[in-house]
Amino acid sequence: MSGFADRVERVSISGIRKVFEAAGAEAINLGLGQPDFPTPDHARQAAVDAIQRGEADAYTTNKGRRSLREAISDKHARDNDLAVDPEEVIVTAGGSEALHLAFEAHLNPGDEVVIPDPGFVSYAALAHLAGATPVPVGLRDDLTLDPAAVEAAITDDTAMFVVNSPANPTGAVQSVDDVRAFAELADEHDVVCVSDEVYEHILYEGEHRSPAEFAGTDNVVVVNACSKAYSMTGWRLGWVAASERRVERMLRVHQYVQACASAPSQYAAEAALTGPQDGVAEMVSAFAERRGVILDGLRDLGLDVPTPSGAFYVMPAVPDGWVEAVIERGVVVVPGEAFGERGAGSARLSYATSLDDIEAALEIMGEATAAVDG
Ligand code: PLP
Numbered sequence: 001m002s003g004f005a006d007r008v009e010r011v012s013i014s015g016i017r018k019v020f021e022a023a024g025a026e027a028i029n030l031g032l033g034q035p036d037f038p039t040p041d042h043a044r045q046a047a048v049d050a051i052q053r054g055e056a057d058a059y060t061t062n063k064g065r066r067s068l069r070e071a072i073s074d075k076h077a078r079d080n081d082l083a084v085d086p087e088e089v090i091v092t093a094g095g096s097e098a099l100h101l102a103f104e105a106h107l108n109p110g111d112e113v114v115i116p117d118p119g120f121v122s123y124a125a126l127a128h129l130a131g132a133t134p135v136p137v138g139l140r141d142d143l144t145l146d147p148a149a150v151e152a153a154i155t156d157d158t159a160m161f162v163v164n165s166p167a168n169p170t171g172a173v174q175s176v177d178d179v180r181a182f183a184e185l186a187d188e189h190d191v192v193c194v195s196d197e198v199y200e201h202i203l204y205e206g207e208h209r210s211p212a213e214f215a216g217t218d219n220v221v222v223v224n225a226c227s228k229a230y231s232m233t234g235w236r237l238g239w240v241a242a243s244e245r246r247v248e249r250m251l252r253v254h255q256y257v258q259a260c261a262s263a264p265s266q267y268a269a270e271a272a273l274t275g276p277q278d279g280v281a282e283m284v285s286a287f288a289e290r291r292g293v294i295l296d297g298l299r300d301l302g303l304d305v306p307t308p309s310g311a312f313y314v315m316p317a318v319p320d321g322w323v324e325a326v327i328e329r330g331v332v333v334v335p336g337e338a339f340g341e342r343g344a345g346s347a348r349l350s351y352a353t354s355l356d357d358i359e360a361a362l363e364i365m366g367e368a369t370a371a372v373d374g
Contacts, residue, residue, distance in 0.1 A: 010128040023332040031332040035231040046271030047264040056263040064091025071273040095198045095225035095238040101250040107132040114161035118343030143170035147181035160192040166199040169348035171308020183214035201229040205309040218243030230272040235265040290351040297362035312352040325368035
């Protein structure tokens with residue numbers, strides 16, 4: 001019988017894609033989850049050079065080129081004060097594959113995975129694909145994840161919980177106390193904490209800390225990528241960092257589903273990580289300006305919107321029918337429920353787009369708000 005796998009039937013195509021498909025070609029897109037900046041020249045050039053030297057034609061080692069893993073190890077020492085041995089790293093096809101490896105290697109059918117709700121769309125889907133059950137927990141009013149709420153959701157079946165700071169879709173950044181508390185939960189309950197740090201550098205207030213800094217066990221698995229920090233979403237280059245025994249298990253999955261990350265992208269990533277970092281700061285300061293404009297604009301419309309401290313998203317509470325009214329008028333925003341049940345009644349707006357687009361979109365959102373308010 002040529003049926004389909006139950007675990008695949010439990011997953012559907014992301015709600016974000018559906019919104020894009022519904023919008024016209026002329027629409028202003030505040031739905032995108034990627035920076036609107038070019039990849040730094042030195043990163044592009046490193047890939048071009050490697051291709052021209054003929055060094056990017058073949059498979060690399062499964063874990064990724066040693067010199068890239070050394071650059072990742074140096075990055076963790078520089079940015080996170082973390083000692084990560086190059087052997088404790090697997091280079092992956094984006095943060096997406098890194099998450100997939102972490103879930104596949106650690107979850108059994110029937111296990112529970114505690115995830116933020118609203119949260120990044122992959123967490124629930126990857127839990128299902130691993131045969132596990134996602135357990136969504138709600139957020140605080142400021143849209144951060146409360147360690148106490150995670151602890152309350154932990155049962156004998158919990159194998160993992162996910163922390164994402166700065167977060168998609170909320171832009172919320174966890175406090176240092178929260179991050180320490182997440183590490184303690186991982187230690188005390190002996191569950192894996194997957195820490196998704198792909199927005200680490202896109203930060204306006206507070207500081208980015210990793211639970212890996214505070215954990216007394218090897219229960220924290222760090223996921224990161226070049227995608228957002230260096231505007232390299234198309235290069236598909238990320239990594240997972242964890243203890244050797246965890247890396248060895250994740251490598252078993254990576255070896256058979258991916259073999260190795262794309263070789264040209266590995267050269268570009270190494271240059272991005274080791275080269276000048278000022279492009280990141282320039283991008284973040286552009287996002288900071290846009291954040292101010294979109295927050296003021298939304299508040300002027302009477303919408304309630306927590307100030308996001310990181311990433312490039314805002315998540316206002318919106319009246320019934322608002323998302324549809326905005327999309328009908330040609331602005332793409334993503335309905336909050338695409339990120340979990342508790343996202344209902346809100347919308348995710350990305351400001352990784354030009355100021356002109358943001359201003360034009362605010363105008364249209366004003367018309368939509370008036371129409372919905374009647
Ligand atoms: N984690 C979060 C929170 C994200 O928002 C994304 C992409 O949007 C990813 C991981 C995956 O990133 P990548 O493009 O590196 O696969």
